[in-house]
Amino acid sequence: MMTAPTLPDERVLMKGNEAIAEAAIQAGCDAYFGYPITPQAELLEWMARRMPELGRAFVQAESELGAITMALGASAAGARVLVSSSSPGMSLMAEAMSYMAGSELPALVVNVMRGGPGLGSIGPAQSDYFQATKGHGHGDYRVPVLAPSSIAEAIALVADGFDLAERYRTPVILLADGILGQAMEPVDPHFRSLPPRHDDWSLSGADGRPPRVVRSLHLRPEDLEVHNDHLGAKYREIAAHEVRWVGERLDDAEIAVVAYGTAARVARTAIARAREAGLAVGLVRPISLWPFPSAVLARLAPRLRALVVVELSAGQMVEDVRLAVEGLAPVFFHGRTGGMVPAPDEVLGAIRRAWAITSDREVAS
């Protein structure tokens, strides 16, 4: 599927993986490095065709280690770089993610998540939340993580991800799942373009200026602490300014479902059914998983009977929700794993149980 069919209203039907790839191209991606893995292979294939025809760089690397490290080199040399993979491949990329964070190199890294651990399955999952939001590789660092819930949103977040990466000199993860990668949806084909990458630190050869060094090594403990403090200040700035989330039907909600990505779409249907049954339920959908919308949840919690977290995992984001509400409201969890996706009525059942258990809870008005 290499050509997107045009719909009568001029929107086009695109597969998620291909839409992400084309969005990156339109955003001015100079170089793509990847390795085949299900369920993101169409992204690599789209780039294999499109990047050379535009005279831009494409390499199918020998491994995910190779791919992300090529991205490190290209980014150090001033290019706007995209890398994509799926869960097992992301594990291999942990090494260079740490080096890129330490060297402050921008790049957009797409993870189309599948079931794990190990080789797991090729079905959709959200079981890399910990990996994406809690560091990924070694050392003290954070990486902004953006989680789209539709293909149209994925397209928008690709340009936003490049922009974030370059403004803060950091890798950014776009965290999708197998359903978002494989599904087709109608999208507006007019993608956002960005001005070319510009900086005063990348490598072009020391011609008429002092040599530049891009590195993560600071051998003297005093120097490394200064560097870590600098990174920490940057992460606090990102946390202060780059939180993204969407609330739906929260005004009168007594229960808030917290879900992102594909799980949020299932939750939305379950919430509609709960509303039909007279239950006041709303949705908090984090878009930035780091920085996490903790303040929003902390504000909401005192007036809720409960929060219900829905994930395609055994329970990962739920830990951040519990940290955010600090016991101000009970937090329930419903998850499926291994490539299984909960049905809306399953989520509705979880909402009903939370409703029943908390029937005597007094909430702030």
Place this chain on the structure above:
Amino acid sequence: MTLTRDGRPTTGWPEARVVYRRPDLLSDVSTHYCPGCGHGIVHRLLAEVLGDLGLGPRTIAVAPVGCAVFAYDYLRLDFVEAPHGRAPAVATGVRRVRPDAFVLAYQGDGDLAAIGTAEIVHAAARGEAITVIFVNNGIYGMTGGQMAPTTLLGQRTTSTPGGRDARTAGYPLPITEMLALLPGVGYAARGSIADPASVGKAKAMIRRACEVQVAERVFAIVEILSTCPVGWGVTPREAARHLADDVPATYPLGVIVDRFRDPAPAGGAPR
């Protein structure tokens, strides 16, 4: 001291002439390398060759993990640091987005021939237009002298205290010969810094490995046999003798392939 363009001092003895001085691309600092280590010699050769060829201002170099990670403190070039073993992949990324740059990767033997085997083999297989300087001292120097894939049979290291035994620790890896089989490799050679004559030959190899990247846009590698007296547990003088007399039996010196000078070498036709 101020010099005229042809190297004569402007004051003092008019007959005096500078015949040996620090190359412009070599920083005026002392290195952290141990007495008798070969990295300083290799750095100097690189600085001389890049200076002679006028490549300094367009070089983007990749520093390895290991003792030579600080190459950027000594060579006045743009540098990016690679994760351990990944220098050829980093160099690939640079190459593909900077078509006009001269791209250099500097690696040691643990870096290139153990943890980075996949990266070097596939950069060579793709024929990436990069030049790799591969310094082989047969040991992991920075971490305290453990066995490398290149360690000689019988050689004592901190992780082969009884000497390297092929039955349990395998055989020395002739990776430059292995790479020379690949049609994308335009030039592969092995030199040494054991004595002044060898150093001169090594410099000629480095020069050729730089020239073929520029002229033919192919992959080039020079392996340089080097010393690690501290890791080997010998004096610098003994290390130089061992390097001259013993190491070449396992790692023969010379040009292994030069596809643009010798159009039909063993191992494949030129591309």
